[in-house]
Amino acid sequence: MKTTLGTLAGVALIALSGAAFADEQTEIGKKIYDRAFGRGCGTCHDISSNPQLTANIKAGTLDRAKFEEVLTNGRNAMPKAMDQIMTNAAVTKAGYTEEMAIDALYKYISTK
Ligand code: HEC
Known part of the structure; x- marks a missing residue:
């Protein structure tokens, strides 16, 4: 029973950290969109x-x-735009690779 509860808690934690990652990703995508080229892609x-x-x-x-x-x-x-994206403060702070930064930007734009 204890093992089962522990497993459940583990699954819940993984689900939660997945949600946190998704939020961080969208947030970074938004920062790129709003700040690239000084005034943003918009x-x-x-x-x-x-x-x-x-x-x-x-x-x-x-x-x-x-x-x-x-x-x-x-x-x-x-x-x-890759130079603009990779020098964005949110991207350097999170240590994102090009792939991760593009994923974040694409995800943000697709849900905007
Ligand atoms: C100086 C204005 C300008 C800025 C800033 C700009 N774009 Fe563009 N973008 C354009 C124009 C104009 C086109 C159409 C190009 C063409 O004639 O094919 C375009 C095309 C695109 C396309 C292709 C779209 C399609 O459906 O084929 C993508 C993707 C894109 N831009 C993404 C971005 C992103 C992301 C940013 C911010 C990092 C950005 N752009 C910033 C002017 C801009």
């Missing part, structure tokens, strides 16, 4: 004539691979 993307990132992710036309590709290489008026 300076351009919250204007209707530019790609609507959240809508495109939801519509399935902007997947994780394409998102990373555009951030890495830029595209027309879209500047390369």
